[in-house]
Amino acid sequence: MTSTWTIALRNLARNRRRTLTSGLALAVGVAGISLLGGYVARVELFLRTSAIYLQNTGHIVVYKAGGLEHASSRPRKFNLSASELAAVRSTLSALPEVELAVDYLSGVGLLGNGCKSVPFLGVGVDPKLHARVLQHPEVVRVTPDLARPVQGKILAEYASIEGAVALSSGLARRLSKSRVHDQLPPGRTAGALPDCKAASADQFAADANVQLVALTYDGSLSAQDGEIVSTIKTPLSAADETTLVTSLSRLQQLFDTDTATYVAVFLKPSANIHAARDSVEARLRGAGLQVSVYAFDDERINPYYAGNMAMLRSIFTFFSVLVACVVALSVVNAMTLNVIERTRELGTFRALGFTRRDLLGLFVRESVLLAGAASIAGVLVARLCASLINGAELRFQPPGVTDPYQIVIATPPALSAMTCAALLCLCALSTWSAVRRSVRTGIHRLLSHAAA
């Protein structure tokens, strides 16, 4: 039995070259959007994971009201006090979407090797909770290299070492500390201060001892010994020469405080981040806490993530609009030619009782079939290209990032489905726009056009 779909299919086969040309244009468009979208999706996943788990912000960050802006300069007033921290933790523990809440203390000081001191930006965190964050399945899946220490092991492995610190690679290099605790002979103690003018890099590397110096919140000078147990990568190069991670208690001792700068909230995978942010903020304020709550993608929290994603989304949108225009013009052109060639046929169909809607439907079916075939071809081409690109392990170093980044193109089925659906709609709309005027032409004109 013939159907209007059969007629549409036969009409597509009628002018094979035109159909092939239009179909190729559509398929290339789908492949292009799928590849770019897949790249953007992969970068987004990388930056998101990096921001949430490796830059210690969690999905949601809880600051004391005004803390984001003022805690670094006036920590005594804008840090979360011990009682506030307890209240925050208690409130968060009642929320089912919360997987983990971690207190972070940050502060600046000087780090010395006995001869030279450089500024550091310290992060204090409970090593066991920090280990849970670094070993989160999402981190293991997306950014395993960044979470793994360059030298040594993660901080939680050195609970018995007093003053254990992890330094970013750049910070360790500035202090010529090229070896960490595990790489030095057991039983070794910090040696006498070297003759700084004559000291060689080997002498500084002979031990893993560093000295942390900072001003307490009262303004007194405070110092602690530290033992470098690991060196780490920081996601962003701006932090590579300054980052120091140690236990929360150790950093609190240095600053002589029992406060924390913020609480990072890690959510379960199924949670809606922005809805959770609203919920957490409402709960905390309901508990009488004067706090500010931010989602990880707030540009005040993660300007690198927000800025890069805004740029990538702009590029993707621009490219998609460009492709959509090419697709629309291609379809309009093909369908206009089809209509011109089949004017008599249109008249015949109308004379036989086909309504304008029926005729529009016939042409729309043709473009939907064409778009469907082109979508499948485009998705397959995109997957093939993605496999080749991923297999080639191409690397590049974006500005502001510590290490070269492998170009990985994901081809998520949802993106492919959305691209195909958008193409089908666009083709249907373009066809409707190209054909609707012709089907409104008088039947006698359509028929006499053929006779001309």
Next chain:
Amino acid sequence: MNSPLIKLDQVHKRYRLGDTTVHALRGLSLELRRGEFTAVVGASGSGKTTTLNLIGCIDDADEGTVVFDGTAVTALSDDAKCALRNQKVGFIFQTFNLVPVLDVYENIELPLLINPRIAAADRRERIMTAIEDVGLSDYVRQVPDKLSGGQRQRVAIARALAMDPLLVLADEPTANLDSTTAYKIVDLMLELNAKRKVTFLFSTHDDRLMSRVARVIHLSDGVIVRDEHMDHRAA
């Protein structure tokens, strides 16, 4: 049988060609009875095609009324006219107007496709009956390009009859055929007119065909100049 199937009353039709207005029909009045086999003849531009177009609801009159099977078609919506054409009118064109990508069976099936009330089995039966009626049983799966002119016109006749219409309109159906084939086509239409009791109205230039027609309407400059009821119609 004698009630008028078609009634045109003081119908006017004008066309604009650039700055010129062509008065195609000038107050034409006409009645066609059920089962009649009628030819409309006249010189080029006399209004034959326009008359057929108005009766077949593929064009609208500027003035006057066109009544089809008791319905004033001028008041009908476009969709209603489509339904009327589909269910009550069959069309045969000078250039056959078959769809080249469809075979004989599928071309005949076209008007049936858009009528959801016809079941698949009924549809198949109607198509096969129409194919047998026009003598194309051996060409069911042939595409139009593989058929001769006469065979193509037979397909067009079968397509026009597939819906069991009240009226078949044929605009110069023999103009693109040699005289032998033209006679055969007219004879076929006569045979089907007798067998199916379908009203036929066709336009022609060919004086030789008039010897086979029961009624001949002569048009000139958009008006009927002579309406002849012949008694020499072939049996």
